[in-house]
Amino acid sequence: VDMPLRVPCAQLLDAWALLEAKYAHSGKPHVPLQELTEFVSNHFAEPSSDLEAPRPAELLPEGPAFLQQVQPREMAEFGKTVYSLWRLLYRKTSSSVAEQPERHTLLALPHPFIIPGDRFRECYYWDSYWVIRGLLACGMHDSAHQLLLNLLSLVDTFGFVPNGARTYYTNRSQPPLLSAMVAACHQAAPSPQLLRQALPRLVSTWRWWTSGDKMLTVCSADGSTYRLSRYCADWTQPRPESYREDLALAAGLAPAAAQQLYRDLASAAESGWDFSTRWFQDEGSGLASIQTTKIVPADLNALLYKTACDIASFAKEVGDVDTAAAFEQHAITLRHAINELMWCQEDGCWHDLLLQQEPGQQAVGGGQQHEHEPQTTSSTRAQHEPGQQAVGGSGRPPDAGTVYSVVHLRRTYASNWVGLWCGCCDAGSDQAAAAVCGLQASGLIQAAGVLTSLYPSGEQWDAPNAWPP
Numbered sequence: 001v002d003m004p005l006r007v008p009c010a011q012l013l014d015a016w017a018l019l020e021a022k023y024a025h026s027g028k029p030h031v032p033l034q035e036l037t038e039f040v041s042n043h044f045a046e047p048s049s050d051l052e053a054p055r056p057a058e059l060l061p062e063g064p065a066f067l068q069q070v071q072p073r074e075m076a077e078f079g080k081t082v083y084s085l086w087r088l089l090y091r092k093t094s095s096s097v098a099e100q101p102e103r104h105t106l107l108a109l110p111h112p113f114i115i116p117g118d119r120f121r122e123c124y125y126w127d128s129y130w131v132i133r134g135l136l137a138c139g140m141h142d143s144a145h146q147l148l149l150n151l152l153s154l155v156d157t158f159g160f161v162p163n164g165a166r167t168y169y170t171n172r173s174q175p176p177l178l179s180a181m182v183a184a185c186h187q188a189a190p191s192p193q194l195l196r197q198a199l200p201r202l203v204s205t206w207r208w209w210t211s212g213d214k215m216l217t218v219c220s221a222d223g224s225t226y227r228l229s230r231y232c233a234d235w236t237q238p239r240p241e242s243y244r245e246d247l248a249l250a251a252g253l254a255p256a257a258a259q260q261l262y263r264d265l266a267s268a269a270e271s272g273w274d275f276s277t278r279w280f281q282d283e284g285s286g287l288a289s290i291q292t293t294k295i296v297p298a299d300l301n302a303l304l305y306k307t308a309c310d311i312a313s314f315a316k317e318v319g320d321v322d323t324a325a326a327f328e329q330h331a332i333t334l335r336h337a338i339n340e341l342m343w344c345q346e347d348g349c350w351h352d353l354l355l356q357q358e359p360g361q362q363a364v365g366g367g368q369q370h371e372h373e374p375q376t377t378s379s380t381r382a383q384h385e386p387g388q389q390a391v392g393g394s395g396r397p398p399d400a401g402t403v404y405s406v407v408h409l410r411r412t413y414a415s416n417w418v419g420l421w422c423g424c425c426d427a428g429s430d431q432a433a434a435a436v437c438g439l440q441a442s443g444l445i446q447a448a449g450v451l452t453s454l455y456p457s458g459e460q461w462d463a464p465n466a467w468p469p
Contacts, residue, residue: 001168001240002121003044004096005103012043048121050097050106056090058140065139083138089114090143091121105240107165110153111146123150124164125174126272130468132181136188144188148181148198155201160208163270168240172233172270176303178205179310186314195314202311203323206330209304216296218341218353218404225403226337228301228353232293233266249288260293267292271300276453276461278352278413283455296353296406298342299418305334306422338424343431344408348438349416350424353406412442412454414467 005012019039023031031039063080070076091113098108106122113123114131128147135144151161161178163169182198185191208214213232219225236259238246246265250258268274268290281289312327342350417439425431444451449466456463 001243002047002105002166003040004050004106006043006045009102015039015043050094050104051091051121052094053091054112056086056112056140056143058142059087060139064137066137085117086114086135086138086140086143089117091115091123105166105168107154107162107167107170109150109165111150112143113147113150113165114143122165123147125151125161126177129177129181129184132184136184141185141189145185145194148185148194151178151181152198152201155204160205166241171235172231172266173205173208174270175272175300176205176209176307178202179307179314182314183310192318195318199311199314199318199320199323202307202314206304206307206311206327209300209307216355216404217402218296218355218406220340221405224340226341228296228334228337228341229304230293230296231267231270231300233263233270235266236260236262238262239266239269261288261290264290264292271297273415273452273461275459276413277455277457277459278411278415278453278461280457283411283453283457286457287459294355295409296342296355297415298338298350298352299415301334301338301342302350302419302422302424305331305338305419305424308334309423335424338419339431341406342408342419344410345434347410347416348434348436348441350419351408351410351416352413354409355404355406412444414444414450414452416442 007015016039019031019035063083067076067079067083070079092111093106093108097104097106101108109123114128114135115121116124116127128151132144132147135141135147150165154161154165155178158170160173163172163174179198179202182194182202186194209229210227213234214229215227216230217225218228238244238250239262242265246262249265250261253261264279265274265287268276268279271279271292273279275287275290277283277285279290279292279295280286281291308327308331312324312331315321315324315327338350341353344351417435419425420432420435420439425435439445443454446466451463452465452467453462461467
């Protein structure tokens, strides 16, 4: 799926039609393997042939200065070996990607970036937060800043940061950590210019996460209504990067059920937790029971609360008082909703919510501006409208506008405590103390790290894997 085309797409399709016709007339059901292999070799270039691997200018032969203080020296040498991996993971897109984008699944990026390695040959969204933290720790500030600028450029094109820098990832995003990346870079090298550059893009991503299919109206037991967000990919087909696996999983399903399965699979990929029992009907069921779009995630909404706080802080620092005031209010409103609906005092954590549809009950103010969608000043409007709708999406699901009752999903995942990092409770408060006690008693904290979950399902984001896996 990541092999660039050697020839224009129309020429490729014509050549394939001729090859198929040749064997159809001879009565053979398939193109022979040898000729198929030759066809691929003649019409597709090797994966990664549209990438370059320059040496990072900031990379030091002796490693970062802090390694000189590490004892014992064996650990310092290990740290130096890890540091040298930046050289192996540093990439930039070749000029052909921008000149002939129709021949590539890779998205052209203006600056070099870091790839995860192994089979992953592109930049990913939420991975980049930890990459940026690592680069900054190693004194590679320019590399961190360039990686951030790449993500901001994607917002200009799509109105949000896609899952990764591939065309087939533009139907979804990943956990919204863009503002945290801006904060990390700004803290390492204060730059009002960076804040002014990032602010309209952050507002654009906020709008994307708090509108359309992402935003839901839910009600509490007393009938009060709140707006919260969910993962919901704009995709109802097998994922191109996992086409065979998705198609096999949907075998035997009616078309509508298969489309919902494909949406839930892609939405789990949007969560970053692909895959986990967190999205299954219960912790003992398998991937076929996935129900991602029926779940309102505690970590997603906590990260959006942090995003609102960051936007307010950045806007205040650059003197945009209207945007600062608007997002301070959005943060207050969202934190109230998170704590009213997701906080569980007994477990000392914020649980995901499972939607329970109330047929026929319509959301208050349907079609109007969402409660958490900001009124923004002209200085914070993104320079480009969100564009390039992902191919394969089917538009808004038919349940848009419905008010849902919700129930806690009383399961144990590391995501239940993301609200602590995001500031969903005041430092030193009784709630914060309860959350710390809840984490300590959860069973997730082990000698070698924090378990992703307590459920050994065989999935990547479950026990015995640590967070992150």
